[in-house]
Amino acid sequence: MELDFSPLIDSWRYLLGGLGITLLLSVLTAAGSLVLGTVLGLGRVYGPAWLRVPIVFYIDTQRAIPVLVILVWFYFAVPILTGISFHPFWAALMALTLHIAAYVAEIVRAGIESIRPGQVRAALALGMSRTQIVRKVVLPQAMVRMLPSFGSVLSITIKDTAIAAVIAVPELMKRAETIAGQSYRPIEVFTTVMVIYFIILFPGSRLIDRLYQRVAHLGRS
Amino acid sequence: MNLDWTIVWQHRWDLAQGAGLTVLLTVLTMLAAVPAGMVLALMRLSRSRILSTASLWFVEFFRNLPLILVVYWAFYVMPVFLHIEFSAFTTGLIALCLNVSAYNAETFRAGINSIRKGQMEAAIAVGMSRWQAMKQIIIPQAWRRVLPVLASTWVSLFKDTSLVSVIAVGELAHVALQIRSSSFRVLEMLTAMAVIYWLMGYPQAKLADWVHKRFEVKE
Numbered sequence: 001m002e003l004d005f006s007p008l009i010d011s012w013r014y015l016l017g018g019l020g021i022t023l024l025l026s027v028l029t030a031a032g033s034l035v036l037g038t039v040l041g042l043g044r045v046y047g048p049a050w051l052r053v054p055i056v057f058y059i060d061t062q063r064a065i066p067v068l069v070i071l072v073w074f075y076f077a078v079p080i081l082t083g084i085s086f087h088p089f090w091a092a093l094m095a096l097t098l099h100i101a102a103y104v105a106e107i108v109r110a111g112i113e114s115i116r117p118g119q120v121r122a123a124l125a126l127g128m129s130r131t132q133i134v135r136k137v138v139l140p141q142a143m144v145r146m147l148p149s150f151g152s153v154l155s156i157t158i159k160d161t162a163i164a165a166v167i168a169v170p171e172l173m174k175r176a177e178t179i180a181g182q183s184y185r186p187i188e189v190f191t192t193v194m195v196i197y198f199i200i201l202f203p204g205s206r207l208i209d210r211l212y213q214r215v216a217h218l219g220r221s
Numbered sequence: 222m223n224l225d226w227t228i229v230w231q232h233r234w235d236l237a238q239g240a241g242l243t244v245l246l247t248v249l250t251m252l253a254a255v256p257a258g259m260v261l262a263l264m265r266l267s268r269s270r271i272l273s274t275a276s277l278w279f280v281e282f283f284r285n286l287p288l289i290l291v292v293y294w295a296f297y298v299m300p301v302f303l304h305i306e307f308s309a310f311t312t313g314l315i316a317l318c319l320n321v322s323a324y325n326a327e328t329f330r331a332g333i334n335s336i337r338k339g340q341m342e343a344a345i346a347v348g349m350s351r352w353q354a355m356k357q358i359i360i361p362q363a364w365r366r367v368l369p370v371l372a373s374t375w376v377s378l379f380k381d382t383s384l385v386s387v388i389a390v391g392e393l394a395h396v397a398l399q400i401r402s403s404s405f406r407v408l409e410m411l412t413a414m415a416v417i418y419w420l421m422g423y424p425q426a427k428l429a430d431w432v433h434k435r436f437e438v439k440e
Contacts, residue, residue, distance in 0.1 A: 064422030065415055066380035068394060073411045076401075080408045155285075162287030163384065173290060186297035194286060194294055201285035 007183030008192055018175035019196065025093060025171060026158045032097035033157070034150065037104020044105060045112050046134065055105070062102035068163050071095045075167040092164035100157055107149040111142035144215050151208035155201055162197070172196065228406040229413040232396075239396030240417060242310075246382040246392060250317040251375060257318065258325025263355070265330055276326065283323035289384045292316040296388045313385030313392075321378055328370045332363035369436050372429035379425055380418075393417060 008015065044055045074095035079085035115138050123133040165174035172193060180189040264276035283291065295316040300306050336359050344354030386395035397414035401407050
């Protein structure tokens with residue numbers, strides 16, 4: 001078997017651009033889902049009952065449908081429904097954000113619910129208002145416990161952006177497919193891209209594992 | 222906008238077949254990935270440096286790659302290395318197994334590690350071998366902690382099977398996308414696909430929640 005890496009060397013700029021788009025899409029998606037997910041999570045735990053039902057339904061729906069289906073639906077079906085069509089990048093950003101926000105919401109909920117109810121009761125006994133309790137007692141502790149999970153969200157997001165290749169977002173995965181198709185060198189191209197993804201994702205996930213160990217005792221109550 | 226929902230009904234058997242294949246992929250992957258994950262976890266915890274490093278790298282490698290890329294890689298690269306041609310279905314299955322085995326290995330390892338060290342020491346003190354202690358003391362207890370995580374992995378796996386559609390495995394997503402491009406009934410088919418996934422996935426997600434509640438470990 002002869003390996004020929006020249007197609008990769010010839011188009012390294014093209015690939016690097018793809019990597020840039022992957023990272024940009026990941027950061028924007030992670031930031032967007034962090035905001036939306038926190039709102040949903042807080043709404044689920046502290047919101048009025050009529051709000052909780054739709055939030056739970058939304059979260060469970062996102063947990064039940066593959067991200068591929070959401071991406072494809074957003075890119076192809078939404079323009080038919082609304083008459084507005086999006087660039088693949090924006091469609092991917094919205095679809096991924098809506099999907100990952102559901103996971104963030106679950107993390108927020110789990111973090112809040114992990115604080116023992118005795119603490120809330122103690123704060124009530126001290127005469128604190130509900131907002132005060134949430135802001136000063138529950139959230140500061142819950143945040144510490146959520147921190148490592150938020151790290152995992154970024155890693156999941158980077159992996160999920162590769163699926164955006166299906167709707168032709170010109171990110172790393174899509175550009176790899178293009179180069180592989182044009183050069184008939186799928187082995188070299190896909191293996192190289194595999195290494196690139198691994199190099200980006202591995203240090204992050206190690207860092208998250210460390211973080212889990214570091215903050216595990218801080219969250220204990 | 223004119224919509225023609227009869228297209229979904231016309232293709233009901235194709236869609237049902239696709240859904241069947243999705244379920245089959247999920248079940249077969251899990252059947253292979255549970256023992257594989259177990260072996261990887263035991264390798265990782267064994268005293269042999271070679272086994273534990275090999276397992277560590279396998280797990281870290283496949284945990285840190287987008288699954289869709291592993292699917293492509295299995296499709297293009299694996300046959301060249303192994304000199305065997307696989308069907309698209311087998312290729313997809315292998316890619317899913319590699320991914321889920323890595324996650325399961327971490328799940329089992331965490332489960333085993335969650336059992337206090339004193340128990341292993343006590344077992345050894347009463348004359349059990351390490352392997353006996355693992356089999357009779359540690360693993361039976363670790364199951365309780367492992368099961369909820371396996372349930373979550375199951376739900377993720379069910380959704381991830383949609384990714385093998387990129388190498389033309391005829392599961393639900395692939396079937397629906399094919400009908401979409403041949404009939405041009407884009408909105409109808411994509412919505413039908415989402416609804417079918419929802420109908421199948423929603424109960425599974427709820428079941429996973431129930432398993433979490435049922436097996437919750439109270440400290």
